[in-house]
Amino acid sequence: MAPRHQAPRGTRDLLPEESARWRWVEAQAHGVLDRYGYGEIRTPMFEDYELFARTSGESSDVVQKEMYRFKDLGDRDLALRPEFTAGVMRAFLEGGLGGRSRVHRLWSMGPVFRYGRPGKGRYRQFAQINCELVGSPAPGADVEMITLFVDLYEAWGFKDLTVKLNSVGQPASRRAYGERLRELLSPFGERLSEDSRRRLEQNPLRVLDSKSEADLAVLAELGARLPHMLDFLDEADREHWNAVLAGLDAAGVMHEVDHGLVRGLDYYTRTAFEVHDASLASQSALGGGGRYDGLIEALGGAPTPGVGFAIGLDRTLLVLQERGLAAAAGDTVCVVAMDATRAGVTALVRELRRRFRVEADVEARAFNAQMKSAGKSGARFLVIAGEEEWARGEVALKDSKTGEQKAVRRESLAAELEARVSRQESTT
DSSP: OOOSOOOOTTOOOOOHHHHHHHHHHHHHHHHHHHHHTOEEOOOOSEEEHHHHHHHHOTTSHIIIIIOOEEEOTTOOEEEEOSOSHHHHHHHHHHTTGGGTOSOEEEEEEEEEEOOOOOBTTBOSEEEEEEEEEESOOSHHHHHHHHHHHHHHHHHTTOOSOEEEEEEOOOHHHHHHHHHHHHHHHGGGGGGSOHHHHHHHHHOGGGGGGOOOHHHHHHHHHHGGGSOOGGGGOOHHHHHHHHHHHHHHHHHTOOEEEOTTOOOSSTTOEEEEEEEEOGGGGGGOEEEEEEEOTTHHHHTTSOOOOEEEEEEEHHHHHHHHHHTTOSOOSOOEEEEEEOGGGHHHHHHHHHHHTTTSEEEEOSSOOOHHHHHHHHHHHTOSEEEEEOHHHHHTTEEEEEETTTOOEEEEEGGGHHHHHHHHHHHHHHTO
């Protein structure tokens, strides 16, 4: 019989085994972010609708099609966050961070919400890691952000990543580029998708980001006649662009120019980037970001430059699991007792749990039943509290990976386990 209630379409439950993999991914990310000197910022999961409409752009798909928008009991117009950056910048202003120091390195992690067609690795509630470097207009900030992005994925086991990047200039050059695109694309209006016909009027650059086969056919037909945003950059933007490329070369980050990369939100300026894994073929993009020098000013703050990115964790976990890279829970210790040793083992288990993941019987089952469960648990270490060993102040310690079993003094058990775990970690 099917359960009466099920998770809403586009959402899912993370059961213990999968949650263990998520914790591993999060722990690896925390390590990289700490080493880069980024601090965590946590913001509400819902904000005023206007915050997202203003920052993402009224014409964006996020605002027009994907926002979870609602009125609360006080008739306030609210929305579940579809991305982190707008809320983080609102908190930056509200918390007065700009007056504390000039440059801020911030990260967030948690659920975001967008209404879209659910699919493999695509959910309506999904998780992101979001990073922001606020306060520096220097190309080096863009380089650090891109390098951090790549280093996060390398910490998860990805290899041979390529950064695709473009410059979307600043508002004036973008308007000029948009007008040129509108001139070229208008004669093909009837062949464009409905979305791109709307975009052509509101924001022509977004046509370049279309996934519609009809739109892609038009763009392919235009071919070399299609201008590049890089051709419309002013001198300052071009200097910034060249410095970013030189910085990535110096950092040893593989990169290539993608003239069709424009990003989907209105607040981007200058550098826009995505990180790709070529082995994923047509679905190679792992995430992206860019510079948003006008965003804080649009929210009512002083002109403040910034650059950031977002990583979708659901798809990242899916790829890791398919490749066998996502670690499960850490090494588990399973303790088995006999009737005569059960009372003493209770204190031993509690002590071990201060340092290790420990499983132990709570039902006073027979020794053979406990051993059978231990075999099914997948525990790395098995601690057997036999009567004779216990009387001598010892337990039997078995390593399920090597098959080795030895008697260990009870007072030395934790140290022995730590030594074995450390040896294992040093060889992986």
